[in-house]
Amino acid sequence: MIEINELTKRYEDGVLALDHVSYKVEPGEIFCLLGANGAGKTTTINIMLDFIPPTSGSATINGHDCNKFPLEAKKYVSYVSENVQLYGMFTARQNLAFFAELAGKKGLKKKDYDSVMRTVGLPERALRMRLKHYSKGMRQKLGIAIALLKDPPAILMDEPTSGLDPTSAKEFLDQLRRLRERGKAILITTHDIFRAKMIADRVGIMKQGRLVAIRKRQDFKHADLEEIYMHEMEEAETV
Amino acid sequence: MIKKEIVTKVLDLSFVIASLLFLVLIPLGMYVSRKDYEQRLANYNLEHQMYRQKYGKEVSSKVEVQGFRPPSVLSIFASGLDHYIPDKVITSRSGIFSTNKDVRAGDSPALLFGRMDLLFNVCFVASLVALAFTFSSLSGERQAGTLGLMLANSISRSHILLSKIVGNYVSLLIPFVMSLLIASIILELSQDISILLPQLYPSFLIILVVTLAFILTMVTLGVLISGMTQKPITSMTVSLFVWVIIVLALPKVSPMLARIIYPVETEQVVNLRKHIALDDLQKTYKLKSAEIHNKYQHIPEELILRYFAIKGFLMDHPELRTETQSVVPLDAELTALSKENQERINNEIGQIVQNHKNKMNIQNAIAMNISRLSPASCYTYLVSGLSNTGTREFDKFMENAQEFQDEVKKAIYDNYELRVWKSGSQVTTLRTPPDTVPDMHYHYASMAEILEAGLVDVILSIGFTFLFFTLAFATFNRYDVRP
Numbered sequence: 001m002i003e004i005n006e007l008t009k010r011y012e013d014g015v016l017a018l019d020h021v022s023y024k025v026e027p028g029e030i031f032c033l034l035g036a037n038g039a040g041k042t043t044t045i046n047i048m049l050d051f052i053p054p055t056s057g058s059a060t061i062n063g064h065d066c067n068k069f070p071l072e073a074k075k076y077v078s079y080v081s082e083n084v085q086l087y088g089m090f091t092a093r094q095n096l097a098f099f100a101e102l103a104g105k106k107g108l109k110k111k112d113y114d115s116v117m118r119t120v121g122l123p124e125r126a127l128r129m130r131l132k133h134y135s136k137g138m139r140q141k142l143g144i145a146i147a148l149l150k151d152p153p154a155i156l157m158d159e160p161t162s163g164l165d166p167t168s169a170k171e172f173l174d175q176l177r178r179l180r181e182r183g184k185a186i187l188i189t190t191h192d193i194f195r196a197k198m199i200a201d202r203v204g205i206m207k208q209g210r211l212v213a214i215r216k217r218q219d220f221k222h223a224d225l226e227e228i229y230m231h232e233m234e235e236a237e238t239v
Numbered sequence: 240m241i242k243k244e245i246v247t248k249v250l251d252l253s254f255v256i257a258s259l260l261f262l263v264l265i266p267l268g269m270y271v272s273r274k275d276y277e278q279r280l281a282n283y284n285l286e287h288q289m290y291r292q293k294y295g296k297e298v299s300s301k302v303e304v305q306g307f308r309p310p311s312v313l314s315i316f317a318s319g320l321d322h323y324i325p326d327k328v329i330t331s332r333s334g335i336f337s338t339n340k341d342v343r344a345g346d347s348p349a350l351l352f353g354r355m356d357l358l359f360n361v362c363f364v365a366s367l368v369a370l371a372f373t374f375s376s377l378s379g380e381r382q383a384g385t386l387g388l389m390l391a392n393s394i395s396r397s398h399i400l401l402s403k404i405v406g407n408y409v410s411l412l413i414p415f416v417m418s419l420l421i422a423s424i425i426l427e428l429s430q431d432i433s434i435l436l437p438q439l440y441p442s443f444l445i446i447l448v449v450t451l452a453f454i455l456t457m458v459t460l461g462v463l464i465s466g467m468t469q470k471p472i473t474s475m476t477v478s479l480f481v482w483v484i485i486v487l488a489l490p491k492v493s494p495m496l497a498r499i500i501y502p503v504e505t506e507q508v509v510n511l512r513k514h515i516a517l518d519d520l521q522k523t524y525k526l527k528s529a530e531i532h533n534k535y536q537h538i539p540e541e542l543i544l545r546y547f548a549i550k551g552f553l554m555d556h557p558e559l560r561t562e563t564q565s566v567v568p569l570d571a572e573l574t575a576l577s578k579e580n581q582e583r584i585n586n587e588i589g590q591i592v593q594n595h596k597n598k599m600n601i602q603n604a605i606a607m608n609i610s611r612l613s614p615a616s617c618y619t620y621l622v623s624g625l626s627n628t629g630t631r632e633f634d635k636f637m638e639n640a641q642e643f644q645d646e647v648k649k650a651i652y653d654n655y656e657l658r659v660w661k662s663g664s665q666v667t668t669l670r671t672p673p674d675t676v677p678d679m680h681y682h683y684a685s686m687a688e689i690l691e692a693g694l695v696d697v698i699l700s701i702g703f704t705f706l707f708f709t710l711a712f713a714t715f716n717r718y719d720v721r722p
Contacts, residue, residue, distance in 0.1 A: 071394070072393070083722070156391075
C-alpha cells in the first residue's frame with residue numbers, strides 16, 4: 001500500500017534529511033518510524049503528501065507516485081498531524097463537513113457524523129461545539145474522525161500522541177487497533193517508544209536520515225524496545 | 240472551499256471591523272459630499288444669477304464679461320482637483336482671459352486633510368481593509384496546520400489559491416456593497432441629485448466597476464504577500480509596508496521625483512517673463528505710434544478727434560468723409576501698427592505660455608507615469624477623471640475659458656475700437672452690440688474623452704491584477720506548507 005523506495009532528500013542548505021530510505025507498509029499493518037528530532041521521520045510524510053519534492057527515489061501510495069501524480073496518490077491517504085488545529089470558529093460538524101467535502105465525500109448526514117464521533121470516542125454533543133473550546137485530546141480525536149470520514153486505505157500520522165494525556169493516548173491507541181482491523185495501512189512517526197511498542201507491527205529506527213533498522217513485532221514483543229533502539233543507534237554511530 | 244472562506248471571514252473580527260468602517264465611513268462620506276455639492280451648486284446659482292441681473296444687460300465698451308463654471312455633480316464621488324480648478328473666467332479685450340478661484344477660509348481644514356469622499360474611502364480605507372482581510376490567508380493557515388491538512392487531500396494548490404482570492408473578495412464586498420446601497424439612498428434623498436440622472440448613472444456604473452476591480456487587485460496583492468511569507472506577523476508587517484508604499488508614498492513622491500528629473504520654471508517666473516515681454520512690446524508700440532503721429536503733426540488734433548468720433552458713421556454718411564479725408568492715412572497706419580502690435584503680443588506671450596505649458600505637460604506626464612507604478616494611483620486617475628475632477632479638468636477648463644473669451648470678443652469687444660494716441664485714448668463703436676452679454680456654457684469632458692484618457696490606467700489596473708495573480712500562483716506553487 002505504502003512503498004518507499006531509495007528515497008533521498010537533500011535540502012538547499014546541504015542538509016541530508018533522508019538517505020536512500022526504503023520500506024513498505026502493508027494493508028492492516030501499523031508501521032512506526034522511531035527516531036530523534038531531525039532524524040528524517042516527518043520528511044518522509046512531507047514527501048508523500050507532496051509538501052516537498054524528493055531529491056531522488058520514490059514514494060508511492062496504492063501504486064501512485066506521490067511526486068509525479070500527487071493528486072491521484074492523495075486520494076488514497078489521510079493525514080493526522082502532530083498538532084491538529086482545525087478551524088476554531090467552526091463547530092466540529094462544520095470542520096468535519098469541510099474536510100469530508102475536500103476528500104470528495106459530499107452529502108453526509110447527521111448519522112454519519114454521529115457515527116464517526118462515537119467511533120473516535122467523542123460525545124455527540126461535541127459536534128455542535130466550536131473547536132476553540134476543544135482540548136488538545138479532543139482535537140486529536142477529531143483529526144482522526146476527519147481521516148475516518150475519508151476512509152482511505154492508508155493513513156499517515158505525524159507524532160499523533162504528542163501532548164496527549166495518558167487516558168486520551170490509550171483511547172487513541174484503541175482507535176488505531178480498530179483501524180488496523182479494518183485493513184488500513186498506517187504509518188506513524190513518533191519518538192514515543194513506549195506507545196510504539198504497544199501498537200506497532202513493525203518499527204523502523206531512523207538516525208540522521210538513514211533507516212538503520214527495521215524490527216518486527218516478535219523481535220520486541222518480549223524485549224525492551226528502548227534497549228533495541230539505543231543499541232541500533234550506537235551501531236549506526238559506529239558504522 | 241469558497242463558502243468556507245466566506246464563512247471563516249464572516250466569523251472573524253476583521254469582518255466586523257471592516258463592516259463598521261464601511262457602513263459608517265462610506266455613507267457619511269457620501270452625505271458630506273452631497274451637502275458640499277448642494278452648497279456649491281447653490282453658491283454657483285446665486286453668483287451667476289446676481290451677475291446676470293447686475294451686469295448681464297450692461298453692454299458697453301468698458302464691460303468685463305465673466306463666465307462661471309458650474310460644479311460637477313459627479314464630484315460627489317471624488318472631489319479630486321475640484322477645489323483647485325478655477326470657477327470663474329474674466330474675459331478681456333486683449334484676448335487674454337484671467338481666472339479666479341474662490342478660496343474660502345473655512346475650507347482650510349478640508350484642504351489640509353483632504354475630503355472623505357468615495358475615492359478616499361476606497362483608495363485608503365478599502366485597500367487597507369483588503370490587505371487586513373488577506374494577509375494571513377495562507378501564512379495563517381500554514382501556521383495553524385490547516386493548509387497542510389487541506390493539501391493532504393486530492394486538491395490542487397491553484398484551487399486553494401483561487402478560493403482564497405474569491406472567498407476573501409466576496410466577503411469584503413458584502414459590507415462594501417451594503418454601504419454603497421446606503422450611500423445611494425442618501426443621494427436619492429437630495430433635491431438636486433439622483434443616481435438615475437443621465438449625467439450621473441453611466442459614470443457611477445463605471446466608477447463602481449473600476450472600484451470593484453481595484454478591490455480585487457488589493458485582495459490579490461494581500462494573498463500574494465501571504466503566500467510569500469511564512470508567519471502571519473511577517474505577512475502583516477510586509478502588507479503594511481507595501482500599503483504605505485503604494486497608497487501613501489508613491490503617489491506623493493512621484494511629483495517630487497518629476498521635478499528633480501525635469502525641472503520647470505515656476506508660474507511666477509513665467510508671469511514675470513510675460514510682463515517683461517508685454518512691457519517691451521508696449522514701449523515699442525508707443526514709440527512707433529508717436530512716430531506716426533509726428534509724421535502727421537500737420538493735421539489738427541481737433542480734426543483727428545472728430546474723425547475718431549464719427550468713424551463709426553462714415554459708412555452710412557459719405558458726406559462726412561470729405562472734411563476728415565486727411566486723417567484716413569493716419570488712421571490706416573495706426574490701424575496697421577495696432578494690428579501688428581496685437582499679433583506680436585499674441586505671438587510672444589503665446590509662445591512663453593505655450594513653452595511653459597509644454598514643459599509642465601512633460602513634467603506632469605513623468606510624475607503620472609512614475610505614480611502609475613501603484614495601482615492606487617491608476618485608480619485615483621480613473622475615478623477622478625470619471626468624476627470630472629481629474630488632471631484633465633484643468634485643460635478642459637482652459638478650453639472652455641478660451642472658447643468663452645473668443646465668443647465674448649466676437650460678440651462684445653470687437654464692436655468697439657480703442658485707439659491710443661499721444662494725448663489719450665478714444666473708443667469708437669463699430670457695430671451695435673447685443674442687448675445682453677454672452678453666458679458661459681460650460682462643457683465637462685465627455686465620457687468618450689474620459690475613457691480615452693483613462694485607457695492607460697484601465698490597462699495598467701488589469702495588468703496589476705493579472706501580475707499579482709500570476710505571482711501569487713507561482714509563489715504558492717512553491718510555498719512550504721509545513722507548519
